[in-house]
Amino acid sequence: MKPYVILSAAMTLDGKIATKTGSSEISGEKDLERVHKLRSDMDAIMVGIGTVLVDDPRLTVHKVPAKKEDNPIRVIVDSKARTPLNSRILNADAKTIIAVGNNADPFKINNLSDKVDVLVTNGEKGEVNLMELMDYLKNIGVNSLMLEGGATLNFSMFNEGLIDEIRVCVAPMIAGGKFAKTLVDGEGFDKMNDAVKLSFKESYILDGDLVLIYLVKNFF
Ligand SMILES: NC(=O)c1ccc[n+]([C@@H]2O[C@H](COP(=O)([O-])OP(=O)(O)OC[C@H]3O[C@@H](n4cnc5c(N)ncnc54)[C@H](O)[C@@H]3O)[C@@H](O)[C@H]2O)c1
């Protein structure tokens, strides 16, 4: 069992979601409003620890008018319980769940547990078991989940067949750089035959940004 998962991201025309230094202001104002409306429509929002460490995101609805109840549950994929104790995702603006791996330091888990819910999962090599996390979320009533990156987590989620839909903003910019993060990094697939297949659903322009929506053809 799993929630319906929408991958939401903004990238430059050359597919980068951040520069090599981690700078990632890509969407225009109109597009950010679209993303925050989507946040308010979803039960939960998930990012990887890499994104928490670089961006210190709030993961709340703050670009369109909203009440506290409109904020989705925040889910962090954090194998080693490295979330800093002063991170904004630990504030009281929304419920937060931190999923860790089975090798995470019990002391760090305890510190995080004082502030938010911590779920210990049994993934390979101490990583977060994403299937187990999806099952847990669905069981607590999360029917829709917005995946907001980053590049590494996006690949794992595709690799395990857990993404249903993609909504990506393509901004009229080129960032370049072989060390810049792309929409999907991770190990990648060996053969184009193994690439995730998509079907086009919709596209539109918001100021200069192109919004593309695709459905994932899952064969799992
Ligand atoms: N433009 C956008 O839409 C957008 C959105 C989100 C993030 N970003 C950018 O992406 C960058 C961060 O991406 P990233 O790839 O470094 O980090 P990430 O956010 O993808 O986090 C990856 C980390 O999660 C942990 N993890 C635990 N279990 C895992 C599993 N099963 N699979 C994968 N990861 C697992 C690992 O420690 C791994 O290194 C930042 O620069 C951020 O600004 C951009």
Ligand SMILES: Nc1nc(=O)c(N)c(NC[C@H](O)[C@H](O)[C@H](O)COP(=O)(O)O)[nH]1
């Ligand atoms: N759609 C989109 N356009 C962007 O230009 C951008 N940088 C992100 N990136 C998403 C990522 O998860 C960021 O970390 C949060 O957007 C941080 O900001 P918040 O405080 O949560 O609003 N997403």
